[in-house]
Amino acid sequence: MNRLKQKYNEEIKLKLKDEFSISNIMAVPSLDKITINLGIGALSKNKEGKEALYKDMALIAGQKLSERKAKISVATFSIREGMIVGISATIRGERMYAFFDKFVNIVLPRLRDFRGVKRTSFDKNGNYTIGMTDHTVFPEIDVTKCAGAHGLEITFTVKNGMDGKGMRLLELLGMPFEKVKN
Secondary structure (H helix, E strand, C coil): CCHHHHHHHHHHHHHHHHHCCCCCHHHCCEEEEEEEEEECHHHHHCHHHHHHHHHHHHHHHCCCCEEEECCCCEHHHCECCCCEEEEEEEECHHHHHHHHHHHHHHHHHHCCCCCCECCCCECCCCCEEEEECCHHHCCCCCCCCCCCCCCEEEEEEEECCCCCHHHHHHHHHCCCECCCCC
16 A cells, blocks of 8 residues: 555544544545646647657556547637547546655655645635646656656546645645745
């Protein structure tokens, strides 16, 4: 079992149950899945660049990716219906906890001038989304062979995370939020 998952089951779950006065253990907030999304953009016409980006994303996610196709045609962007415009990966279970651990302890500290992630990126259900401008900060990526810096979006989906419970769960799991200014 992953050390982060073990910590959640043994410590964090009970702490959240007491903190929010939750009577049913199944109603305690938990990390459900992590979704990584990446728009291909101009690389949709460049076959080698697109393949290198697919390889990079597969290394980051640790699994096969799914392609996202355009639902409508947009002439100004030269996009036709059915054209591949993005790639995505949904990570669950043991792999999810391993990715979260790697993201918090290795990737975020590698960002330039990093002082914490913003607290304002939560939706009404307690899910947290963070955008990154450079995917080369992941340790799996060899900068000499990668497709060049490309942005991506990572969403941490929290089950039962409403009313600030999702933020507290991510705090206890180790997400380095910015310090609150008084």
